[in-house]
Amino acid sequence: MAWTLLDRTRAMTVAPFRLGMLIPEFPTQTHAFFWREITALRAAGVEVHIFSTRRPVEGCPHEWAERAASETTYLYPPRLSSALLSPRDFPGMAKALAYVSRLSVDVKQKARALGMLACAVDFLHYSRERKLDHLHGHSAADAAHVLALCRILGGPRYSFHLHGDLPVYGTDHAAKAWDATFVAAAARPMQRELIEDVGLPPERTYTLWMGVDTDRFVPPPQRVESPRGLHLVSVGRLHLCKGHVHTFAALRKALDRGLRAHLTVGGRGPHEQEIRQSMARFGLEPHVKLVGPLGEGAVIELLHGADAFVLSSIGLGEASPVAVMEAMACGVPPVCSIIGGTPDMISDGAEGLLVAQGDEEGLANAFLRLGQDVALRERMARAARERAVRSFDYRETGRRLLDAIHASRAPQRQAAWQGATPRADQAAA
Template sequence: MTADAAKPGGSRGIAMLIPEFPGQTHAFFWREIAAMEAAGAPVQIVSTRKPAPEACPHTFREAAVARTTYVFPPDIGRAALFLARRPGAALAALRYVQGLRETPAARRARLVGLIPSAVELVRLCQAQGIDHVHIHSCANAAHLGALAQILGGIDYSLTLHGNLPVYGTDHGSKMARARFVSAVTRPLADEIRSVRADLPAPVIMMGVDTDRFAPAPAPEGARARPFEVVSIARLNPTKGHRFFLRAMAALRDAGGAPVHYTIAGDGPAREAIVAEIAALGLGDQVDLIGSVSEDRVLSLLQGADALALTSIGQGEAAPVAVMEAMACGLPVISSVIGGTPDMVDDGRDGLLVPQEDVEAITAALRQLADDPQYASRIGTAARATALKLFDYRANAARLLAEIRTAQDAG
């Protein structure tokens, strides 16, 4: 940040707080910050704790770590002095934590430990002349925002990236002092309004670099290979890989077109997925390649014929993998989950299927694998949708506008 940005009347700086940044899924945040700064808004990056190096395979990791201030572990002595000089604010912070009645007492006791980290956030903002923190989470990081507002008058806003139950409890307390809470899908905005009907809840999707994530040049001549499907998702039962694997087996058993499936990602369900592949006899049709960099994601998408995301439950909101695939001109087979109905117009720019419905997944896969012209039409429409809805620069500008409005009102 420039010296001018830290002065009253200079370019108003913003702090962006992202838990455990940078991580595997954080390429979007890095792009968003770059877009805001290109628009003239200095951004101070803040995070809770530094993740392990292997948590982020992306090329921007070292640059991101170098730019990020971590508020955990806090300097306890410095925090104690800060709080001793502001006994009223310290007492208000304790009352906030003790007032979290949806949180069990033992958990509230542990949340008291957030107060020193909130002090670190306040000190950073005051030193840099920052009066607004945007927090990309509605979990414990949202409590940090509320505590920083109590301790130092720092305004904050939140983004909800998934269903509220995933992010704990006491959301009313987290949101009570927020200037706004944006949501990445319309259903999530409705969840915010169910907690705080009076709170601005703009829908601002995450975004992708539609210049970089673009269709690969068409190969010369027909490609004599199986229909290539890719999934880019952590290996978690909620991602529903097993349902797509069962659809592949059903298509094979019905004599359908040959399909190859590449699974990028890692996680606790790896052994179960390996066992499912073996049980279905798909060992020669599936590759598990582990976590991959953003560069590798791009090459996978540009070399594939379709993307599959057959997730279940409440774990998805506006999946970035779907956006990236559509930007690359790929037809997507996606569960109806979270905001995917807002992202995909079924039958026009992608194919939506009910959760856990192997028969529907099989039918969608058959449509694409058996009819290259149909798959091509879907992919062309998907690219057009991505340009219209998912470009990260446009969505970062919308978030910046909401933050500026909050600052002006403050």
Template sequence: MSQPDTLGYLVPQFPGQTHIFFWREIAALEAMGVTPVLFSTRRPPAGLIAHDWSEAAMARTTYLGEVSLRRAARVLPRLPWGALLREAGRDGIAVLKDVLVCAAAGEALRDHCARQGISHVHVHSCGRAALIAAFARHLGGPGYSLTLHGPLSDYGPGQRYKWRHARFATVITRKLIAEMQAELPKDLPPMILRPMGVDTDYLRRDTPYRPVQPGEALRVFACGRLNVVKGHQDLIEAVRQLRAAGHDVTLEIAGQDDDGGGGFRLVLEQLIKQHRLQDHVRLLGAIDAASVKARLLEAHVFALASWHEPLGVAYMEAIACGVPTIGTAAGGVPELIDDGVEGLLVPPKAPEALAAALLRIAEDPALAQRLSTTGRARIERDYSARLGAEVIVSEMRKALG
């Protein structure tokens, strides 16, 4: 490797509203003496640029989608059409659409890596970004690795080709590894279990957690994209039920929809208005990491009612801050939260169970204190952002050695 401490780092549409994890991992790589060279597919919409580090991140990022049709026409004949047509035969014509979109970006990635002496690219996606890295490799560029953050069905067609040529992959849960082994048994590179992580030095309390006091409103905080699968509508319904039963509860939800406020946010606004909760439920929009931390430290409870969640950095951030946390027994969340130990788990799509869990924490201060303490200890041990960076660097050097 011409520059053994330089790593290509490819994240789609970076920096997005949920991308604080990547920024922390970049910092952890730098602390290890590795220089991450940032690549992305395209810039995020203006309404999703929320972090105080977003401008600095964009200034450092090369956007591979900004390429010419002339380059695409030059690259297409040089792609491995036999393999790609076999993928299309299995997965349908959508494979060919992805090929057309990604071909020129693959050559652009190869050229940038050649100029900067990069012999390995880590891709935090198994969607089109992974196909771009695979094309760069085919065209004579660097090898690549992948991180799988969710079910393979979320990442589009052509997966066999993307995985078959990767040097290694990190996967965030045991559940996802089992699914991959069942679905692509003959096409997998070495896979390493490595959950996402958080900055435990930054996400911590300076003062002890204080449960809700008699006569005080229970302050509930949620953080996640405004999308139906995040279950914010179920959390709003749980708050409605508690208030209808005479319990004083307030809720703040941080996050934005993928349309910058013109999508699912409108549905939630109508729901809040319908239940006359305007004085008790607030949609904060996309807010930066410092604001998320401030609200976590003010909250009595963090709750995220996802219908499906591969693992959940938002849960980790709340637990790291010592906030009693309620999650759903969906996806990989039970690998992070052991019910009654690091937090409470309820079924997805169950507002009544969610309301009961909120009330349980409000009425049992000893439980709230215990969840605050045991949860924080688990995050420190198993979910520090530096652990993911260490695995990427170790596996990269092993592959190149």
């Protein structure tokens, strides 16, 4: 990227770069990496203003949650004053209404999009009040529509982040990206989708991972062997797509073959009851413990007592899981399904073990292999830690995002993109 640290420093001596960060339903348990990114950007001198679509329904167990919520401006419900437009905004409103009318969704969804337009008007007013230079969103779903509509109305340039497979994030992605300076993907397969399915030029895309605090997520001074055998840990949403049932089936197979092991599962989600039922079906109550949602400190404590981390996700939606990065930073070898960016994060047999999605036999063999070979676990633990420090530190990933924003806003880059709008029939330009 052309924008160097010296360039940023010179720019900030003139005025701070003001960035609006839009994160849906912020903050929740899974948003720790967003807060790390905000922290890194602020440390680099960026004035970050946090916005969210609406207040989260679920609580957030992290120690920074109260501060984050107090600093967040929620766009829904929009302020009544946002209905007031000046004459200079009328052309933009006509284009925004045309944008909504062209969306390839049903009448009900278009009515929903009109609600997003009201939020976009409010976002426009906030952007002007706070003199924001750029907007970046962490979603390719409704929040991306809000960003695009805000831009159409006359708001700042924008970019957004894709955190999973495109089909998970609705439709009309070309419309969402119509004037984005770039669209980032949290894993290389998602970047390919942006290029091949949305039609974005490669230079308008990046693969940008989220990050982990490798100064806080560190290996323990000494890992104590559990008297109950191999300690497996899994942290994430209690959702069927996380593949808990496959982990349980594999653990049952490994136990039946003589492995001494137990599993601790952290997190909450909509399918807790089904997950508990599958645990009972495999007779794993003595071997599996569900501990609920965990703050960062509790996650670190759990990882310090772990021998391996398990992520057996299936289907769509997984990108480059931060929970895996956290485990690797703590020197815990991951056992992961091949999904999203996990093959880019983990070299099979070096930092961890990879198995096909839904491969219960493969998972069982991985558990047995790690349980029977302490030296292998130790080698993988060192390699995992080294990879996390080298590639996943939040300060480095935050720097990459800031470099992408500045590079994409460069006049020569913007000039090169004129006329490259993807699928202009869906855009409102």
